[in-house]
Amino acid sequence: MDKLKSAAPIFAGVVTTVLRLPVFFIMENWVFSTEGEIWSTLILRIYGFVLAILMSTLQRNQLFKLYWNLTTGILLLYLPFQYVVMKVLEPALNGIKINDSATLTAFLLCIATGLLAVHLSEEKTWKAAVLMVNTLTVPAVYIGLPPYVTHYIHDFTATSILCNLFYRVSLSMFGLVEEIYLLIYLIRILGFNSVAKPILDSIQRPFLVFWLATFAYSAVHPVKEIAHVDWTTSLDYWLSFLSTCVEECCRTPVGLMATSVVVAYVASYARLLLEAFLYGFRRIGNHNTSGWIEGVAFFFISIQIGVLENHPTDTHKDVQRRSYPLKITSLLVVAIFLETTYQTLNSKIASFSASTKYSNHIRALMTYIILLLSSCFVVYSVCNLVSNGIFLPLVIVFGSTIIEIVGSLLVYTLFLYDFKYSAENLDDTIFYIKSSVGIVVFVGAVIVSCSGLWLVKNEGISWIQTPCLILHTYFKVWNKFNDGYDAFILRRNCRKKINSLPWATNERLRNHGDVCSICYQVMSSAKITPCGHFYHRNCLQKWMNDNNTCPLCSYRISV
Known part of the structure; x- marks a missing residue:
């Protein structure tokens, strides 16, 4: 039993994934259809686009309700109407006599699908009985109403079912709007x-x-x-x-x-x-x-x-x-x-x-x-x-x-x-290597930006190449230049601070009798900070490349 409970979320996730798959076929056949195809009309494209958005973004419960309503619409509109139009309505409008068995079969099919739609409907009151409107066409044909009246009744029935379906889909749209508001609220709280x-x-x-x-x-x-x-x-x-x-x-x-x-x-x-x-x-x-x-x-x-x-x-x-x-x-x-x-x-x-x-x-x-x-x-x-x-x-x-x-x-x-x-002097060597690499990369980025501007001048503005050129110029040229300039200024200031600090004499080193607090090694030479602490020059320079305070007491070191 515990295994079944643990497998339930996985099964629900698989079902949800399967229910979202029709989105892709709707997008390909409706939204991206070419002129002359059955789905090329503007209304069907908009409706298909709305369905695709709903199927791809609705949460699991709302997605199940949407499919529930679509199933109801198919039961009311497609299945019985195919039989009613072919076996009852078209022969009646053409003056052909209809068998009683065909009329009875169509009427029972409409009643069965209508009752099933009422059972599946979210409305459990008398309003659900409106879904039985799909049975009106068959009695109109059976009692012998004029053809134009029968045609109007058929159109009224189809329109009523479509309006009900559009109403249910619009409820899903409102549900999507509520979910969007909830997501905005959660983003403000959780990020x-x-x-x-x-x-x-x-x-x-x-x-x-x-x-x-x-x-x-x-x-x-x-x-x-x-x-x-x-x-x-x-x-x-x-x-x-x-x-x-x-x-x-x-x-x-x-x-x-x-x-x-x-x-x-x-x-x-x-x-x-x-x-x-x-x-x-x-x-x-x-x-x-x-x-x-x-x-x-x-x-x-x-x-x-x-x-x-x-x-x-x-x-x-x-x-x-x-x-x-x-x-x-x-x-x-x-x-x-x-x-x-x-x-x-x-x-x-x-x-x-x-x-x-x-x-x-x-x-x-x-x-x-x-x-x-x-x-x-x-x-x-x-x-x-x-x-x-x-x-x-x-x-x-x-x-x-x-x-x-x-x-x-x-x-x-x-x-x-x-x-x-x-x-020794490893920090300087690493700085020169990084600076050389940065300069070469920066020059390459400038060449690419100039090439992009040349393309824009000769071929015109492109909705893909031009934004990429702007992003490249900002991140690879402007930001790289600012980062390199800031690193240069920081290192120059660090050098000035280090050079301004006095060297420790041999007598003061013997009186100090301690190791460097950064590398924990014996000091044969040391720099003295204004707060009186002793450090290796290279160790203190590495520290001050990222900090402007004493490593021990956080005293601010300035030139």
Whole structure:
């Protein structure tokens, strides 16, 4: 019994995910239908869009009520009306005599579906009897009313049922508005991340299931130009087959969104795998990494490159040409993943100290090497695939990631050397390395911004490239410049403070008779702070790069 209770939330989650799947088919057939199709009318598009929003955002209880009401509408409108129109109404309007058995069958079908709809209805009072209006058409035909009266009664019946259905859907809309107000209230109390994460997870799962179903369908029904391939002998055709299946999943806007969600999942778990390698697979904690940056990047890059465009697929060359934009997009997204992963793991590696286990330091070095080799391979692959100068700035951006990784790897190696051998003037060496890397990365970012401005001047403003150029200029140029300038000013002030402090004489060092309070090593020379404390010069400089107070008494040190 306890196992059943524990499995109930899982079962409810699976049911909820399945109930959200029609959203994707509604979006593809209604919202994105082309002119001339059955769903291309404006009213049906709006209604389909509203249904898609409700099915994708309503909470579980409200979603069940929505399906309950839609089931009621189908019972009242679709099932009996198909039989009534074909067997009773159309023959009567055409002057054809109707069998009593057909009339009785239609009447009983209307009564049965009406009673079932009344039973399923949320209204348990006499108002639910209004749903029995679907039985009016059959008696009107049986008693021999004029055809135009019978037609009006049929239209009145259909309109009444549709109005009831629209009323129930509008109640779901009001329920959605109430949920939005509740979410705003919870965001104010708990914060955005704690409230948004469960909602995003509930939206991601249907996208993932939809993509898996689409991928499975593409794998079972391969396109004709690759269906004849002997898969047991050629790895290249296996890769071609997989890329074709993924490309088939990206043919529609909804499929592209689902593929972007899958990319976010893959990036998130790949980053988690690297983090587990860094800390040890047994010590990895909760899964807090996210892959939304890679997912959003995949979506917009795919639109910009033209993955959604339809191409002929008559020959195997056409398959390769059609999969070319997808290969470029995948490589660019992998490069973005490597950059964001480096930024995430680099801050965690920086927290390692001399007390950290030696095996963790080895893992940190291996992590840098893995990121470096992967970035080099991506840049090499992009250079081989792309000959257009438009993508050269992107190569520069990802090349700057390689330079940053090399700089971090060199700095971390020097830190390990300092832990073992206590190198002199290491702080200055690390500062020069970081400054050189920062200058090279900054120059590359400026080149990319200038290239983007040149593209805007020659090709005009693009709704994807222009915002990316603005974000790149702000984060990679402006913020980098401010950070570098602030670091330079801080170090210059730190140097002035250190140089302004007096050196301790040999007599004062002997009278002091203590070790440096920062490194706990014997002092052969020391700087004296205004509060009278003794420190190694290098130790005090490292401390004052981030602080302007005495390490022991927090006395403010100024020039």
